[in-house]
Amino acid sequence: MDDLSESDYPDTRLAAVILAAGMGTRMRSGLPKILHRVAGEPLISHVLDAAHGAGVSGVVLVVGHLRGMVMAALGDSVRYAVQEPQLGTGHALQQAMTLLNPLPDKIVVLCGDTPLLTSATVSRMIAESTGAAIVVLSAGIPDPTGYGRIVRDGIGSVAAIVEDADATAAQRSLTEINSGLYCFDGGWVAANLGKIGQSAKGEYYLTDLVALAVAQGMVVRAVLAEDPAEVMGVNDRVQLAEADRAMRDRLCRRLMASGVTIVDPATTYAGKQVSVGADTVIHPGTHLRGRTVIGERCEIGPNSIIEDSTVGDECTVLASVLERCRVAGGVSIGPFSHLRPGAEIAAGAKIGNYAEVKNSTVGEGVQMHHFSYLGDAEVGEGTNVGAGTITCNFDGRTRKKYRTRIGKNVFLGSDTLLRAPVELGDGAQTGAGAVVTKDVPAGMLAVGVPARIKQIGRGGEKPVSEETDRQGGVRGGS
Numbered sequence: 001m002d003d004l005s006e007s008d009y010p011d012t013r014l015a016a017v018i019l020a021a022g023m024g025t026r027m028r029s030g031l032p033k034i035l036h037r038v039a040g041e042p043l044i045s046h047v048l049d050a051a052h053g054a055g056v057s058g059v060v061l062v063v064g065h066l067r068g069m070v071m072a073a074l075g076d077s078v079r080y081a082v083q084e085p086q087l088g089t090g091h092a093l094q095q096a097m098t099l100l101n102p103l104p105d106k107i108v109v110l111c112g113d114t115p116l117l118t119s120a121t122v123s124r125m126i127a128e129s130t131g132a133a134i135v136v137l138s139a140g141i142p143d144p145t146g147y148g149r150i151v152r153d154g155i156g157s158v159a160a161i162v163e164d165a166d167a168t169a170a171q172r173s174l175t176e177i178n179s180g181l182y183c184f185d186g187g188w189v190a191a192n193l194g195k196i197g198q199s200a201k202g203e204y205y206l207t208d209l210v211a212l213a214v215a216q217g218m219v220v221r222a223v224l225a226e227d228p229a230e231v232m233g234v235n236d237r238v239q240l241a242e243a244d245r246a247m248r249d250r251l252c253r254r255l256m257a258s259g260v261t262i263v264d265p266a267t268t269y270a271g272k273q274v275s276v277g278a279d280t281v282i283h284p285g286t287h288l289r290g291r292t293v294i295g296e297r298c299e300i301g302p303n304s305i306i307e308d309s310t311v312g313d314e315c316t317v318l319a320s321v322l323e324r325c326r327v328a329g330g331v332s333i334g335p336f337s338h339l340r341p342g343a344e345i346a347a348g349a350k351i352g353n354y355a356e357v358k359n360s361t362v363g364e365g366v367q368m369h370h371f372s373y374l375g376d377a378e379v380g381e382g383t384n385v386g387a388g389t390i391t392c393n394f395d396g397r398t399r400k401k402y403r404t405r406i407g408k409n410v411f412l413g414s415d416t417l418l419r420a421p422v423e424l425g426d427g428a429q430t431g432a433g434a435v436v437t438k439d440v441p442a443g444m445l446a447v448g449v450p451a452r453i454k455q456i457g458r459g460g461e462k463p464v465s466e467e468t469d470r471q472g473g474v475r476g477g478s
Helices: 043-053 067-077 089-097 119-127 186-195 207-215 237-257
Strands: 014-020 058-063 079-082 106-111 134-140 149-152 158-162 176-185 220-224 287-289 305-307 321-323 350-353 356-358 367-370 373-375 377-379 390-392 404-406 417-419 422-424 444-447 452-455
Touching: 014 043, 014 089, 043 058, 043 067, 043 106, 043 119, 058 067, 058 089, 067 079, 079 089, 089 186, 089 207, 106 119, 106 186, 119 134, 119 176, 119 220, 134 158, 134 207, 158 207, 158 220, 176 186, 186 207, 207 220, 373 377, 417 422
Parallel strands: 014 058, 014 106, 058 079, 134 220, 287 305, 305 321, 350 367, 356 373, 373 390, 377 404, 390 417, 404 422
Antiparallel strands: 106 176, 134 176, 149 158, 149 176, 444 452
């Protein structure tokens, strides 16, 4: 994937180049820095969101260290320029320029490790770029030690960017810093990028373009970030945690502004794509991940994890885990229950403590209160699932899974084992401890080990086949 050929770039007006070739040595990780996560998503995903939200459709990502992992993670969502060796930010932009063909009017240069950057700020940079060769994103911070300072002229334009080591005492007192994020006039930067001189370390820096533009009499503007946290780069695990905390605070504030009660934002974790309805209460220790949608007037948590799931209005999820499942309105779940992928729970159902549902549909008003497992099952409305009920869906001999079909208004006695494939008709019942290996007709009772079929309330047994079970093997929950 290192051999990149020139080809036409789809956006002739606006493009973004994201710099992400660095080694990230302070992370001390075998994972590329930009793939570490903030609020459940990779750092680079937040930066891409900021670019796309500002109307940038075409993105070139400059990669280097561990680039194979980055490319595998992002696929063809961006185009890649390889910087090898890494010789500074100016050199990185040079590697991307050949992919910007035809040349865009504006080129936004961002860093892949600034997850708190917003699309509103990128939009402001683009809006301020009219008539300017360069727009620099700056920030005001209380302690600017170590950062390059923005020096403005009498009319507020940028006169220079002075590095901390080279600054005078007066310049060190300035608190406006350079973030390293820019919006360039495409034609100007293409003509001047090759003029950057080599530093004492043998590298090429984009900051040198500011001096070139000023010397040419070009306009250089600085856009001050409204929140200094937006320009925060993540260089180590401490900064990663700080960025995560700042992002969680931002996302919780967004939810609260929409009418959601969050009892303790400091211990609530909500992803960027999460949606929560008005008057829902989220209790401490709750994690809402992925594309989760929570309805109105729900009680979520404490200590619940919901990922890529839909939960209807007026539901309760107490100390439980939901993964890639769908829950209708008025459902109660938990404590200590687990809805695994493919679970679909209809309105008014009750999933109690220590219950697990996987790849199953649970009908309206079903009661499943204690210590039960439903896997690869269909449960009709109004059914009662007794404590300890298990669908034995996995055949240990054939390594296949089979389905269990349970009709409406069925009563399953405590510790019932349903050996799939098996079907129970509407109104059927099982006695406590029954091991059901054959279908139970509607309105009939299954009791014993293996279960015998009896007519409910009449005491007489209905004949059952002595034919050997066709499936064989040993079944268990999975």
